[in-house]
Amino acid sequence: MEITVSQAEGPKPITIMQVHGNIDSSSFEVFQKRAEELIHGGVHDLIIDLEHVPHMSSAGLRALNQIYNQLRGEKEDQQSVSKGVTSGAYKAPHLKLLAPSSRVAQTLKMSGFDMFLEIHPNLKSALASF
Amino acid sequence: MSWTTWRARRTFRGSLEQLAHLREFVNETAPQFGCNEEDTFAVELACDEAAANVFSHAFGTMPGEIQVELWRHDNTVTVQMKYHGGAFDPLQVPMPDLDVPLEERPIGGLGLYFMRQLMTEVKFEFDTVNGNVLTMHRLLIPESRG
Structure with missing residues (x-):
């Protein structure tokens, strides 16, 4: 697995993590660790580019769950998040996903992760969503 | 031609690095059994989840291996995994509650949930000759039925 990290130019620093390779039980730790390093290093807003993740x-979902938890804002209290998720009004404000393949999109849907995480078709729309 | 003539078998070392090879095997074999893209995806992901569970928990520090067999009978594709090692008790795995927010969900259980979502039937058995036998059936979606 290869992971490249870049920073988007703009009023707000947004980090883009581009993953190349499958995220499965043999590789999720590398993926999760890299994201955690970024978060511990001060990253608040993260786009994970899944275009080059075939599977x-x-x-991988458990890793996304961990990353989401670490990026959660202190203002997001549990009750309003739960309410928002149920009504469809809540999406994670600091973690966005970009361009998953149809297979990965199906996995996100099957697990219900698409209810919490925005999935953007292109970088422009992902950046504009923060 | 009867689909029962279609059968493929391969043995993999019990290591997480083998997951990619296992997926490749399923991905190459399932279409030969008349599986369309969606069926192939389902069988491949279910096999990944099942094998990842075995590789992570069944062998401990001992080397192990897993025999994977695929076949088609009528409109059903079956995957069978046989291995010796710690038995897996699915009753000990709580089903994830997908209606609660991520941070409240227990970690784990999602792999088994996928297996049950993707396959029509998932069965765990144990006997002294074969060891652990995991059998998963998937009734093919209509357009795949050759």
Whole structure:
């Protein structure tokens, strides 16, 4: 697995993590660790580019779950998040996904992760969503 | 021609690095059994989840291996995984509640949930000769039925 990290120019620093390779039980730790390093290094807003991820299993989803939890804002109290998720009004404000393949999109849908995480077709729309 | 003539078998070392090879095997074999893209995806992901679970928990520090067999009978594709090692008790795995927010969900259980979502039937058995036998059936969606 290869991961490249870049920074988007704009009023707000947004980090883009581009993953190349499958995210499964053999590789999720590398993926999760890299994201955690970024977050511990001060990253608040993260786009994970999944265009070059042909396959993601539940191990990848567990990693996304961990990354999401670490990026959660202090203002997001549990009750309003729960309410928002149920009504469809809540999406994670600091973590966005970009361009998953149809297979990965299906995995995100099957797990219900698409209810919490915005999925953008292109970088422009992902950047504009913050 | 009867689909029962279609059968493929391969043995993999019990290591997480083998997951990619296992997926490749399923991805190459399932279309030969008349599986369309959606069926192939389902069988491949279910196999990944099942094998990842075995590789992570069944062998401990001992080397192990897993025998994977695929076949088609009528409109059903079956995957069978046989391995010796710690038995897996699916009753010990809580089903994830997908209606609660991410951070409240218990980690784990999602792999088994996928297997049950993707396959029509998932069965775990154990006997002294074969060891652990995991059998998963998927009834093919209509357009795949050759």
